[in-house]
Amino acid sequence: MHQSLSFTPPHLQGPCPDPVARRHVFYVPGYDPEARTRYRHLFVRELNRHARRFGEARRPVSEAQLSPDALVQSWTVGAPAGAPGAETAYDVLLWDDIVARDFRRSRPVSVLLLVAGTLHGLAAGTLVRFYRLNWKYGNVILYPFAMVVLLTLLSVFLGTMVHAHLGDWFGHSIGLPIYLSLPLGVVAGVAWIKGIEAFLNRIFFWQLLNDWVFNWQHGQGWRPDYEARLDAFADAVLERLASRRAAGERIDEVMIVGHSSGALTAVEVAARALAREPRLGAEGPGLSLVTLGSGLPLVAMQPRARRLRADVASLVTQPHLVWCDFQAPQDWMNFPGFNPVRHLALGLCGRPVANPLIRSARFREILCPETYARVRLRPFRMHFQFLLANDRRGAYDYFAMILGPQRLRERVLAPIIGPEPAPLAAAG
Template sequence: MRRRTVLQFPGFEPLDAAAHHRRYGRAAEQSARVWDLGLTVGPLLPAGGQDAGTLAVAAFDVACRSANCATDSRIHIFDHDALVRHFNGRSLTARLLGGFRSGGRVVLQGGMTAYFRHAWRFGLFFVFPFLFTALALMLALLFAALPLLAGFSPWTLLASLPAALILFALLFPRLSARLHVLHLLADWQLAVAVAALDDATVRLWIEERVAAARQALQQESDEVVISAHSMGASLAAHVLGTLIEREPALLDGRRVVFVGLGGALLQCALLKSATRLRAHVGRIAAAPGVTWFEVQCLTDAIHFYRAPLVALCGHPGLAQPRLVFIRLRQMLEATRYRRIRLNFLRVHRQYVLAADRPAPFDFTLMTAGPLPAADFARFSQSRLPQLGC
């Protein structure tokens, strides 16, 4: 590859485009050492900036140089930090009520049952923040009831109950921060909104990114890589599916690779309200110029390991994405692996971070290196990428 266009859809993290750019730069430095490549990450070009024309979303350029090849990639960052702030930037009461309301909608729409049927660990991931919060509320109520249990008058509740609620409001955000409980409740609010498309902010975000993706696809390049991590997979499917729906010939003659990284697309698509999302999945799977594969890891609990994604979206007759399996133990140094393996959110982020040693998959190498991105669907531990150009 000499020229590449990348549309990067990150996961549900409180990171704006500048933060994603910095993280990519750190990963590129590590990947350059591992693969003995010259990788230069350029400055962030802000959305609407004039450095490289008017960009609809922020972007940056990456130059890859080795002895016999040169590849230039432009990476467009379709971050949804605005959506994260939209759901996270509320009062504690609103976040709790909104999270539990969304959790109830997931249950009523058959999502929880489907999660446990197709990926039981993802089902546990779904129930965790609600169980944790319910337990914390029960402990607060128990604290409020202590005077009654000690034989005092029921009138003591007039003092103990407000005291318990104040204590809960003060302690719960701090105690739950390490486990990202409130952040996960917001994640489920977004998941329900992405499925039903009943939130004006979410609909506007998708519409604006459809226009941004169309602009990015106007660039001349040897290939287009659409990388979608975690929740980003559902947003990417909405954006690309809408483009194909409106302009069926838009991708004609283009080499397009759609890559799900720890993809949680079924988090939204398995909800009954996600009719448009499932239709978009079918359009992407049926597009003749699109190569689709999913990178998965057994250690990662926050995705649908080995699930037939396209078939579960109601398209059993279409080709299923190729599944590519990675093993973190083989990618990371032993000390680093031991440090992160019990942190399920950190493990889930590893798809977009650098490895410590050559491995079948490397996010930087796929999005900025000399090899076609589709090649990463065929690599394995016994067949590592070869960079001889």
């Protein structure tokens, strides 16, 4: 399985072994309405866990700063004292306000959009293609639709029973006239859905419903708010780098990282930044793109997503970029084995392929057996393992990748993996 996932582009540029002393990371979170409160805490907690697990000294992390336009949350991680590693500026590109607006949308409107998007996906054949890539993700996509059907049937049943009991259907019924019993039955059929709202949130019903609706709308070109944010992100990346350049600060590597739906965003931001500044990565610091547990096919395979496929084609043939896509067969919400060169109609016309490097994160190897047994049936927990500290050393290590001395290309092709520490009890 691991070998089938791996792909090294035939025209990947040669190595650049110089160690990284200063790195600038632009991280794009996924479809999350609480990104500005979640990821700072997650980063610090997991970095400390990584240090404890592997016997490394704790690295200083600055306080988070929010940009005046509230689009970028930033902090810095100091270089390790007396050990190889990079001083890293870490910028989180925020679009959780867009996601939060989706969550505030009328529930009936969201359900209608879900039904329309699902039926369209079935008619266009895209859902069948998703299933062929990863049947588990296919089930995740259809889960909200199946829940809508189930909840509708239960609501109709409950409403009918209330109407029958209050009306004049049975001998023991109360005997209210139909113009009273019928509306009360409808109210009962709707009210119980509101009553189980907390339960629906716990089983990620609304999260996955809105996520699929967003991906469908984006694939149809119906998200001008998100498109505007992509342009703002590209501008923010270039302005931040220009500011550091003007201040005489040295940067060895610029890394754009995206997880889940944020992997799609990272691809689009990288393409826009390179379109604005074509010499990015060719002059000055190296340019790297990392996509983790990507949902890129959800949009890129939609027939109308031509601009996204053009963006992907520009990155696939970009020699000044190193793009690595990390996948995981154990993660329900990614597409292990997906290769944009093979699975998307990119129209490369013979242009040499330089990207992406494709590798498995090998969760089964970097988690101890106790942890793996506990999280293997928790899809969201497994999906977030891309951002969490390892239990064991491995070629995939989020913190070694963004804070270590190796550039992305070298980290993927010839990772430096430290000694395994003494056995430790499983971490959550």
